[in-house]
Amino acid sequence: MGDWKTITVPVLSSDSKNILSYTSERKISPTSMNSQVLRFSLPSSKNMHSFFSAFCTEENIEQSISYIDRELTTLGFPSIYAESKGKELNLVSIINCMNELLALQHKNLRAQEEVEMQHMKLGSDMDHLQNCYAKLKDQLELSKREIVGLQERDRQLQSKNRNLHQLLKNEKDEVQKLQNIISSRATQYNHDMKRKEREYNKLKERLHQLVMNKKDKKIAMEILNCVGRADGKRGAWRTDKTEARNEEEMYKVLLSDYEQRQKQLLLENAELKKVLQQMKKDIISLLPPQKQKPKEKSEDGLVLSDQEEDIGELNKENMWELSCETVREQLTNSIRKQWRMLKNHVEKLDNQVSRGHSGALNEKDVISREDHELETEKLELEIQQCKEMIKTQQQLLQQQLTCDDDTTLLLQDCYLLEERERLQEEWRLFREQKKNFEKERKSFTEAAIRLGLERKAFEEDRGAWLKHQFLTMTADCKSENATTPSAFLRSKYLVQIMFLHSSEPDIRLVKSASRQRKPPSVLSTPVSAETCQYIAQNSVASEKPAADNLPNLWVESDDKEETE
Amino acid sequence: ASCVQHRLVVRDASSLQLLQLYTCLDQIQYIEWSSDSLFILCALYKRGIVQVWSLEQPAWHCRIDEGSAGLVASCWSPDGRHILNTTEFHLRITVWSLCTKSVSYIKYPKACQQGVVFTKDGRYMAVAERRDCKDFISIFVCSNWQLLRHFDTETQDLSGIEWAPNGCVLAAWDTCLEYKVLLYSLDGRLLSSFRAYEWPLGVKSIAWSPSSQFLAIGSFDEKVRILNHVTWKKITELDHPATIASKKTIVYKEVEKSPTVDTERLSFPPTRELASSLFSTQSKYDISQVPVSLQYVKPVADRANPKVGVGMLAFSADNCFLATKNDNIPNAVWIWDIRKLKLSVVLEQLCTIQCFQWDPCQPRLAVCTGTSRVYLWSPAGCVVVQVPGEGDFQIVSLSWHSSGDSMVLLSKDNFCVCYLEREEV
Numbered sequence: 001m002g003d004w005k006t007i008t009v010p011v012l013s014s015d016s017k018n019i020l021s022y023t024s025e026r027k028i029s030p031t032s033m034n035s036q037v038l039r040f041s042l043p044s045s046k047n048m049h050s051f052f053s054a055f056c057t058e059e060n061i062e063q064s065i066s067y068i069d070r071e072l073t074t075l076g077f078p079s080i081y082a083e084s085k086g087k088e089l090n091l092v093s094i095i096n097c098m099n100e101l102l103a104l105q106h107k108n109l110r111a112q113e114e115v116e117m118q119h120m121k122l123g124s125d126m127d128h129l130q131n132c133y134a135k136l137k138d139q140l141e142l143s144k145r146e147i148v149g150l151q152e153r154d155r156q157l158q159s160k161n162r163n164l165h166q167l168l169k170n171e172k173d174e175v176q177k178l179q180n181i182i183s184s185r186a187t188q189y190n191h192d193m194k195r196k197e198r199e200y201n202k203l204k205e206r207l208h209q210l211v212m213n214k215k216d217k218k219i220a221m222e223i224l225n226c227v228g229r230a231d232g233k234r235g236a237w238r239t240d241k242t243e244a245r246n247e248e249e250m251y252k253v254l255l256s257d258y259e260q261r262q263k264q265l266l267l268e269n270a271e272l273k274k275v276l277q278q279m280k281k282d283i284i285s286l287l288p289p290q291k292q293k294p295k296e297k298s299e300d301g302l303v304l305s306d307q308e309e310d311i312g313e314l315n316k317e318n319m320w321e322l323s324c325e326t327v328r329e330q331l332t333n334s335i336r337k338q339w340r341m342l343k344n345h346v347e348k349l350d351n352q353v354s355r356g357h358s359g360a361l362n363e364k365d366v367i368s369r370e371d372h373e374l375e376t377e378k379l380e381l382e383i384q385q386c387k388e389m390i391k392t393q394q395q396l397l398q399q400q401l402t403c404d405d406d407t408t409l410l411l412q413d414c415y416l417l418e419e420r421e422r423l424q425e426e427w428r429l430f431r432e433q434k435k436n437f438e439k440e441r442k443s444f445t446e447a448a449i450r451l452g453l454e455r456k457a458f459e460e461d462r463g464a465w466l467k468h469q470f471l472t473m474t475a476d477c478k479s480e481n482a483t484t485p486s487a488f489l490r491s492k493y494l495v496q497i498m499f500l501h502s503s504e505p506d507i508r509l510v511k512s513a514s515r516q517r518k519p520p521s522v523l524s525t526p527v528s529a530e531t532c533q534y535i536a537q538n539s540v541a542s543e544k545p546a547a548d549n550l551p552n553l554w555v556e557s558d559d560k561e562e563t564e
Numbered sequence: 565a566s567c568v569q570h571r572l573v574v575r576d577a578s579s580l581q582l583l584q585l586y587t588c589l590d591q592i593q594y595i596e597w598s599s600d601s602l603f604i605l606c607a608l609y610k611r612g613i614v615q616v617w618s619l620e621q622p623a624w625h626c627r628i629d630e631g632s633a634g635l636v637a638s639c640w641s642p643d644g645r646h647i648l649n650t651t652e653f654h655l656r657i658t659v660w661s662l663c664t665k666s667v668s669y670i671k672y673p674k675a676c677q678q679g680v681v682f683t684k685d686g687r688y689m690a691v692a693e694r695r696d697c698k699d700f701i702s703i704f705v706c707s708n709w710q711l712l713r714h715f716d717t718e719t720q721d722l723s724g725i726e727w728a729p730n731g732c733v734l735a736a737w738d739t740c741l742e743y744k745v746l747l748y749s750l751d752g753r754l755l756s757s758f759r760a761y762e763w764p765l766g767v768k769s770i771a772w773s774p775s776s777q778f779l780a781i782g783s784f785d786e787k788v789r790i791l792n793h794v795t796w797k798k799i800t801e802l803d804h805p806a807t808i809a810s811k812k813t814i815v816y817k818e819v820e821k822s823p824t825v826d827t828e829r830l831s832f833p834p835t836r837e838l839a840s841s842l843f844s845t846q847s848k849y850d851i852s853q854v855p856v857s858l859q860y861v862k863p864v865a866d867r868a869n870p871k872v873g874v875g876m877l878a879f880s881a882d883n884c885f886l887a888t889k890n891d892n893i894p895n896a897v898w899i900w901d902i903r904k905l906k907l908s909v910v911l912e913q914l915c916t917i918q919c920f921q922w923d924p925c926q927p928r929l930a931v932c933t934g935t936s937r938v939y940l941w942s943p944a945g946c947v948v949v950q951v952p953g954e955g956d957f958q959i960v961s962l963s964w965h966s967s968g969d970s971m972v973l974l975s976k977d978n979f980c981v982c983y984l985e986r987e988e989v
Contacts, residue, residue, distance in 0.1 A: 193697075
């Protein structure tokens with residue numbers, strides 16, 4: 001539009017003092033014309049009048065009218081003059097123009113208001129923004145300061161870290177150095193030790209030579225008499241043979257130790273293998289029964305073949321004793337497989353349980369459900385069977401309770417009769433056995449009596465024979481003079497004879513007599529020594545009471561066997 | 565048998581009745597019975613003489629004089645008829661035979677903790693030797709003293725050797741500066757070598773289990789490592805910490821019991837036994853609640869042979885228990901159950917443990933700590949036994965009878981025999 005400038009209308013100069021800064025007149029003009037800004041506002045009532053009177057006075061009506069007309073036409077309003085030339089004013093057009101002007105005025109006022117509003121808004125926005133800006137600037141400052149502080153700290157920490165690393169490296173270096181020092185010192189000490197030891201050895205050698213050279217009679221052993229060796233044997237010369245024998249013995253000792261250890265290990269191995277087999281069986285039995293589900297078929301197939309194999313293996317007992325690599329590996333592998341399957345099975349069950357609680361069903365559950373159903377069927381069958389059993393039992397009970405007295409009595413009688421018959425049978429058997437025992441006892445007593453008689457006869461015989469012996473021996477004794485062990489034994493022998501003559505005859509002596517009869521004629525000392533021993537044993541045994549002969553006959557004969 | 569100055573006194577073991585009295589030339593330093601209990605050797609180190617007495621024939625005598633060679637150690641051979649004398653400076657070992665009056669020499673024996681060991685059955689003897697700054701082991705056959713095997717060991721400085729009870733394996737261990745345990749078979753082959761760590765101080769003590777199944781190695785790092793006889797590898801490490809936290813361990817603590825005296829029965833002047841009972845402190849065992857912290861002694865860092873580490877190891881006769889003593893915790897005996905390889909019992913005493921020994925027949929452990937009390941432990945429980953008598957009887961060491969029925973308690977000047985009753989079944 002145009003420029004808003006304050007204007008002092010020079011034409012109406014008389015009341016220019018009254019024209020306050022706020023009075024303005026809208027002036028639209030091209031640039032060459034008045035460069036004056038008009039500020040439009042509602043003038044005060046006083047000034048309005050003066051203003052109005054200032055523009056148009058009675059003198060310059062024509063001029064002002066023409067001026068106004070010019071202005072209006074330039075604004076696009078129709079002219080206020082009438083169409084005919086002259087100075088007649090078109091009132092209508094004047095009023096229209098005025099109306100138009102008023103409308104314009106209103107519009108402009110409104111626009112101004114709006115603009116002022118906007119201006120105020122913008123002003124407040126601007127304030128707000130300025131505040132924000134100020135705050136943000138403060139924040140920025142703060143954060144910058146913080147950043148600087150943190151960077152400082154970071155730097156400090158890094159430097160500390162570097163210091164610590166450095167320290168660590170230093171320590172490590174020191175440790176390494178110390179270790180090197182230690183090892184070098186150790187080698188030095190070793191060297192010194194070796195040197196000192198060599199000197200010492202030289203001294204020892206020297207001393208040794210001196211000691212050996214002296215050959216003073218002092219180094220000697222004075223012993224009253226030589227003592228026999230502990231094991232009674234004589235000392236052996238040291239030869240190559242003995243060396244070889246020593247080696248042999250040493251190796252024997254080692255070998256026996258190794259053999260013992262190996263035996264122990266074999267036993268342990270066998271036990272462990274047994275345990276493993278047992279475990280395998282248990283695991284196989286724990287695994288679920290085979291099903292014809294396609295999913296499980298592969299597994300089943302494997303398990304079946306495995307089971308067959310395993311059963312085949314189990315049947316071959318000699319497999320247990322084999323300890324070659326392949327068998328061992330087979331066993332451990334099969335156990336591992338079974339264990340894995342068991343683990344999977346248990347895991348599946350766990351999953352099922354957890355899922356069963358939550359109620360969700362999967363494809364996997366189908367199988368387990370079948371399991372479950374089978375089990376429930378089985379259980380139901382069992383329950384039915386039990387119920388039936390209970391029913392039958394109840395029936396029987398009822399029968400028992402409610403049946404007639406007669407029938408019960410009869411039944412009882414039947415039982416009693418049965419029992420009585422059985423008892424009678426047993427009595428008969430018992431009596432028969434008793435008779436048999438009596439017969440046996442009689443025969444044994446007869447045998448004992450016979451034996452006693454025989455023994456007496458034998459004793460007499462023996463007495464005669466011993467007397468003969470004694471006589472011959474005393475003859476021999478006179479010829480021998482030295483105290484030899486044989487004579488010693490013979491004297492013992494004689495003592496024994498004396499003793500036995502006084503003791504009661506025993507069955508055992510019968511046996512020894514039979515043995516004695518075998519070498520009766522040989523009088524060499526070893527045999528007599530043997531007989532002495534036998535007799536000594538028997539005399540010792542004869543201490544046992546000979547009174548209880550008969551009932552314990554066969555017990556004593558057992559003892560006899562043992563002493564022989 | 566016991567020796568007093570220069571006299572040898574032999575008593576009967578069950579009645580302590582004096583049986584024989586022998587007089588030697590000088591003060592006796594060491595006595596040993598022969599394996600068949602027929603002879604006793606008395607070694608007089610200062611004079612370099614060994615005198616042998618016979619029990620069966622008191623008039624019999626034997627004297628072995630080493631002369632200028634001097635005498636440092638003397639022992640019987642397992643057949644009871646040979647005496648091995650180690651001369652001074654470990655110049656040589658002379659083997660004197662009582663049967664044939666013959667002499668044999670073993671050169672270059674090693675001067676170490678345990679240089680001459682015999683197998684349990686007495687067949688073989690192993691001697692540690694050192695020639696030209698290298699260690700060797702020679703194995704001799706005891707019946708005729710023939711050299712069986714002679715081999716070198718890879719040790720720096722062999723510190724000891726020990727036969728396994730089955731006589732087939734020989735364990736050799738190095739000086740404490742190097743942790744190394746070598747296992748040789750009877751024919752001299754190296755079966756295995758074991759090394760737990762490199763630098764710190766090494767092996768302090770070694771013990772075989774009676775079944776030869778385990779070898780327990782006690783080291784200066786307060787741990788016991790057990791090797792098994794099949795692979796000779798470590799099967800477990802037993803640690804000896806100062807605090808015991810496991811609930812399954814029983815801790816028996818020796819507690820002093822104040823003497824209870826009946827005031828009514830006090831008599832004047834006080835009888836001797838009353839006086840002794842007033843002044844001698846009684847003690848008993850209390851079970852401490854776990855966790856227990858034991859008295860830990862920090863060793864002096866500068867000295868050699870520090871009192872650190874597991875210094876005493878012993879297996880029980882039935883192969884079920886292992887008793888150990890950690891020198892850092894000198895008042896406690898640790899008893900481990902071998903079947904479970906776990907710590908089963910800890911005995912905490914008031915004084916330092918001097919010596920402990922297992923009963924040769926049952927799992928019974930006798931402990932002495934230098935007081936006048938001997939402590940017995942068995943899986944059934946433990947008991948404190950006071951040595952009756954006046955005055956102090958400081959038990960320094962003890963030794964069981966081979967039947968397990970009695971044991972000898974030794975103090976500095978006296979000894980007494982403690983008889984254990986058998987339970988009436």
